[in-house]
Amino acid sequence: MSDIKTNGPVLAADGTPLKRSLARALRVEKTRALMLIAPLLIFVLISFIIPIVSMLFRSVDNRIVEDTMPYTVAALKTWDASSGALPDEPVYAALARDMKAAAEKKEHTRIGGRLNYEESGFSSLFRKTGRAAKKFDLDSGEPFKAKLIDIHKDWGKIETWKIMQTHSVDYTNGYFLNAVDMKRTPDGAQMQDDDKRVLLKLFGRTMWMSLVITGMCILLGYPVAWILANLPARQANLLMILVLLPFWTSLLVRTSAWKVMLQQQGVINDVLVWLGFIADDSRLIIINNATGTIIAMTHILLPFMILPMYSVMQTIQPSYLRAAKSLGATNWTAFWRVYFPQSIPGIGAGSILVFILAIGYYITPEIVGGNKGVFISNRIAYHISTSLNWGLAAALGSILLAAVLILYWAYDKIVGIDNVKLG
């Protein structure tokens, strides 16, 4: 364009400056792209992101206490727990008032259940008090302190009131503390009693077992990926079916297959007994424990390791290995110094993928894991559907999610989300 001499700005065909015209075209293009994406983005935001965020919020949300017992919470604010004395009559009167209101709305069991997560005994305390509270006459002016203590002696214990005060905040870290085997007490965060410490161990076990599964997958996946990448295409495609068929088979089919294989009267034990390697009365116990979970999950997640490794190994030139050997390297040196470093991205991608999938697994540990082989996700499911301690479930979920997101970020750095391939 240097040979065209113009004094003003470059004009488009319709006379507007070219710059503005281009900017408009770009804007139109951007808008069109966003319009195409918008429906899905809104759909995912509403039906996936918002539910997850609201679940995260649930892990700190403690408004139930103040919503159900507004007067007691307000009255307790002035009480000094360290004084060693029981609260005064106004607090008891407020409690009586809240209890009556809650009992009429049938909410007293919910709040009792909420506080019961912190200290057992609250559930029965509130149920008993609530039953009596329906008959309270709030305007009679009689002292509620004696009356309440008479209904349940726990109202005369200072510990009860301390717990009520500690857990009367709107937003609590209590669930998160519970999730790491600690508890919220009047004197700050403290470790849970020894017999209640299960969750840290469970987190540790989840991590450890996921690591073992990832390690097993690397060990078993590497040779397979290597041979798939180095065989002639026709044979490699045939063998690939053996990898893809398990990958495509329903998770429950594979899990039930492992149940059939691993049972005490199952295929593996039967074959071993038939061959005489073990006696009939000393069959191996390889189901309903950690071994069962590790075997089954290694099998289930192995394709997720093989496929990324394979796609990386395919790009490694075989001539590099030959060059190394012709320069005098032994087989091992050629592999270790030339081939292996180039295949590390595949190992990294596969490992992170397998690890992310493993720490969130639920179905397989639930079926073949028994008590000793379950993961943190099974605990979450337990708290959602059985113990109904949803706040704790949400806190456990948040910790798990944080771990996964960090790994996901690492995966993005190493592999890039755009490079995820399927099948």
Added chain:
Amino acid sequence: MAALTPISRKPFWLVALMVGGFGAFFGLFIGTSNGSGITGAIVGAALMVGLAWAYINLLKNEPVGRGITFAAFGIAGFAAGGLPTAILGALIGALGGWLIYWAYEGRYRAYLAPYLTWQQVLWHFGFRTICGVIFVFLITPILVVLPLSFNAQNFFTFTPEMLRFDPAGYSLKHYQDFFSNNEWQRSFKNSLIIAPIATIISVTLGTLAAIGLSQSHVPGRRAIMAILISPMIVPLIISATGMFFFYSQIGNWMEGSLGLDKNLVGYIKVVLAHAVLGIPFVIITVTATLVGFDRSLTRAAANMGADPVTTFFRVQMPLILPGVISGGLFAFITSFDEVVVVLFVGSASQKTLPWQMFTGLREQISPTILAVATILVVISIALLTTLEFLRRRSERLRGMSPS
């Protein structure tokens, strides 16, 4: 593959070593099952070495030698334990006969580079054996399920009748149970209702968004991509927990304010939840297809007067269709296979097939589960074949030679 190395006959001690090892290995198993492993190994090794010596020095006729081994081992197996051991014996015999000549003629060398040392040759075959074992590990669980689903007993194990290939040990009763049992049929029907609708939603929205994402200027592409892929990354149990709380509120609202039927609301919840889970797969496959899409085609269409909608349906869609269909298949299998989310979001009337299997596995009721598993394996083989076909077609359309 053409032979790389001229082959030559090997000395007898090498043949003896190989076939002796083979004999000892299988002898060990037969020996342990009959009392003494060591005796079995020694007898097996001696038998194989003797056979090899006889074939090489006396018989000198390969087809006859292999035939004799095959038949003799088969008959010996039959004498020992009927049909199953006969088949096992014949297999071992066929393998052994082949091995003797493979080793003696030096055929194992033919396809390897001539300069390899013997250690490298050994490693070559050792490595292949290891890989073979891993492939067996991958495929065995699936293969074990298939025959067990025809079990005539209500057991999860092989009965003696089955091992004898006695027809009385096999039956189709678990399949019959699956097709006649109300519970299974209802869950199967639910799966067939939920999965296709969820797939249609995720494919429609996902394809549109993938086309949007593949435009050259998209503000915040990485962030959008991360959000859209997140349902695949977030552990299912967390998605399920979040959706459990959220959809129960939505469900109450739909029942309360919109006055919808409780059952219908249940289906809507599960379908929406599954549609979200399928979206990442559609996005990934369709964007991958669009990377190879030639943009000048849409410009050419526009040039000839086609409006964007016509361009999309007449030019772009047919070309990216394989990608869309494979994305749809992924979304379908995700929904069809999904159990955690439906367990939390759905109610008993939305029980899907995986859910029914899950309860069955926990309570261990009947091998009907294995019949269902077999049906599902057949379905996944069909899907896998379709997908492979589509991949080849897509590569052909894009002018690549299918590999």
